Amino acid sequence: MPESRSLTSRRGLLFGTAAVSAGAFLTACTSNEPADSGEKTGADTRPAADDKPGKAVTIGYAGPQADHGWLNAVNENAKSRAEKYEDVTLEVTEGSNDTAAQIGQIETLINKKVDVLVILPADGKALTQVGLKAMRAGIPVVNLDRIFNSPQAYRCYIGGDNYGMGLNAGHYIGEKLKDKENAKVVELAGLDNLELTKQRTAGFDAALKNYPNIKKVARQAADFTVESGQAKMAQLLQAQSGFDALWNHDDDQGVGALRAIEQAGRDDFLMVGGAGALSAMQAIEADDGVLKATVLYPPTMAASAIDLARALGQGKGIGGLAEFEIPSSLTLYSAVVDKDNVDQYMPTGFK
Template structure:
């Protein structure tokens, strides 16, 4: 996931939701209140999002170029979810990594007077002004993952937890190695000048502090590509003949890392991936490689963004919550997928 900017878990009012819980919540029927014998509960039921057809809503969707498996999954999740609603029309742009071009695409959607916008900006800071423009035009914006520089540029933010990815990867590895004396781990990170990479590494390092028997002995930064994953992993393998675990930030670059591992004939350590690609889940299920787990950065957030946009366009809240309005911020949970639970998450795996 090549994100020029990502959210900080401490910089906004986070509501922590698991991926499955978020999807179920947004698509839930009427309300989760068990006791509906009061006027207030009836009012909440009437204002809560549900999957019954309602007011027609046109949603404009603008994202970056799908030049990565995760970004392509984002687009597919949005399209698939929109098709599930008879009352939703989706206006989707081609996607671009050129900020000026993406701004132009969003301005076209504003001029078309769509009811709601879902925007995954190529660069959150650079596209803040067009988010503000939409909000000032009375078009609510659902800011997806890469956050705008101003909270006034969006009505709701929804995205993943990069720090949580590292934290959960570190805790998983720590639990596997907690009884091993002088355990060693290495890290294959993403692009180092991206905030998301720094957050993932920070979470990983913080988790390892709970395991004094474990020492991180090596780290290389790749570029979220198969080629970079292979070359950087080969360097790590050459530099470290003995280690017990590897955390790789991204399953796409993990394809290259696995090639390097196979070429080196190494199987003396466990590997944890990141994001939740289908090929990684298939390997975890087969249990015949060093890859034993992956930490999710769920592309299902795009489907949930469509749910939120629909609710905004219809003036409804969210099933499962007592509030009449949708939250200002939703941070999705980075679940660890292992052989024990992989069947549950396989449907969310992306190619």
């Protein structure tokens, strides 16, 4: 999963209920008459902001290499959203996780004089200078998810809430185990060298402090792949003969984790995933295994980034706000999806 930042002020927690996200709020981004949307699983399914054609806008999109389910969903959300607007032309670069290659691709878009740039950087710190270059060239930048080092490198930031993911996962588990004496939980984290992993763990630990009967007895870091999830989960299961709940940071590695759990014949705990993969939501709906919930990290943020870029290009604000300008920062809410609301979120599940 991509790096992001956390904000210290956030909305009240939702324990497995739906939240109004920044993405939903952006359906009014350029005011009137939302368009009907299709039922395309894994891509943005919300109505487009203002279907009425306005000033023509060329948006340059520099996203990641789609080597992970969530990253692929991000790219698809951006493309499908742009297709809903007659007045938007999307210039898409070949996705890259190589910083030098991505910098070159963005410089090409700058030289083409696109109206607005949407950039999900392979490395926010490494690409800060090219963001600054675009802004100085008069091209507003929508910085998607992995944040640049300087606010001068973007006009608007939109991303997920990693701390909030951990916080809401911890509270969901806490509420399920609050009446169990000496409850034990384990954590299957992502890559420990990523700031986002540290934020998710910090949020989880903060939530558990509200439940003195619960103790985290083990933590294992994986690397967001099915193979790593299976291997690291097998190690956790071997080391821990008994526990009550597992929080897994990422649904892609969760596929492997579930394989290891099935191979070990374990069903004595509940599992909470992260991100919102279609496979996770289907397992939650079936309710015949350990996976009971997943905490969203919505790939629809890319669709909302296109909304923001279009609004910037047309000089519009967001409907419902008094201000004439779009905000400088939007952090999406990490809603918990369980069997009670999975039907609502199923269309957003990514493969």
